Amino acid sequence: MESDSDDKLPSFFLNDSKNDQESLDAQKRINKTESNETLSDIHTTKVVRSTNRIHLPSLAIGAGIAVACIFCGVLMVNMINSETTPVLAETPQKQTEITKTQSLSVFTDNASPILGNPNAPITMVEFGDYQCTFCSKFFHETENSIITNYIKTGKVKILFKDYIILGQDSINAANAAHCANDQKLFWEYHSMLYNNWAGENTGWADLAHLHEFANTLGLDMDVFSTCMSDLKWNELVNLSSKDGQKLGVSGTPTFFVIDQNNDVVKIVGAQHYDVFKQIFDSVLDE
Template sequence: MIHGPSLGIGAVISAIVLVIVFIGFEEISNEPELVIEPSPQIQPEGPLKITIDTFLKNGSPILGDSDAPITLVEFGDYQCHFCNVFFHSTEKEILKNYVETGKVRMIFKDFNIIGPDSINASHGAHCANDQGLFWEYHDILYSNWTGENNGWAASENLLRFAQDVGLDVDEWSECMINGEHSQIIVASNDDARSLDLTGTPAFFVIGPDGEITRLFGAQPYSTFENIFENELKK
């Protein structure tokens, strides 16, 4: 139940420069879509170090009570089929029973393994975050999912989603065109690889004592419930 295609994209994401140019804006026409250009690759000195920042940094704003005893971190790709399954079949129950009750806080991190539209969608969410609407944009992306690399996350649709969630479209568009959040997307993908992830969705549950449980794939609600309840008893 783990999405694993197009892993080459995930393997090289840290060594790319994202240049995002959008079409469909009222004032802009006949512009190219996203372009991925190679940048010089620096050989790291030794293995990547995993710290708590690997889970908490380079992602979304916290959803829920920032002091919640449990943290749920999801690494996802907005075009991923099973990420979409998790959103529709499991996430809403987690929000209702654990996030809204102050027991769990959520963080979403990018792991772009499917295609350029995945990167653009991630950037759209981060640009929405500049206006305090990350999770609204995150939700509208998954609510409009229709498949992988079939155009639903193309630039003109991302612009429409920005309008639908009430963003200042001019500000959001400038953020997208300038690629202002490319580095956080690259860093999040680096974090995913440092954790040896090869597919999406992948989850990490960080308990009150700092113990971390790893889950792969669109697990049912009962799986998360069991882990949360066990952690809350500690």
């Protein structure tokens, strides 16, 4: 049975020799302060071309993870969400054990700018790879409904974190999105990537196309090209993937839903909108 997430561990980390700590610090400040992203046109342009309280002792890391089913009895979710490892049926899990040294910063550091109201009661963090088949499936089939019903209404905010599993084009695409963020267009570029998705390692996310996408969005191409050639955000992308490993991410997409008490629910795979809706509504009704 085919699953709905790319269930692979990254087999490499990025070359961080050319990265600049000041850039990382600047990005972290952006994550904490930038939130007024435009929501109306996020799912647009396609280039025409051929082609717990985690409780803070609550995020399970390593062995000895104790998980408890949550939210109103039996929410059986078809987590057949891994391309290589079929999982028949599981419930979303609340992370109930966490090493005491772990903090919520593992979710918010090395991430995108916030999409939505920074004061929204629910935070959803997605770990994804821009070439991932099921990340694209989530984007096209589920995310827009979440944006319409929960992001625009101020109930949920989203952060995206890179979890690289599919090679160099994925690394370059992740860097390109952060380079676009230097010009305040992260989410527009994020959408551009998924709207031009054409499979895994087929060439659609090579450097030439990444520059084409930037040009289509009207980015300053000199600034963008310098950012890309300098590998400005390589270290941030690398650290984001490491954050995913710390959290036990083994495939993409993987989501963490965090409520105001810092309780965390982990959702694996490109689940149907109703799965997210039930979790969001359960939190909002508490």
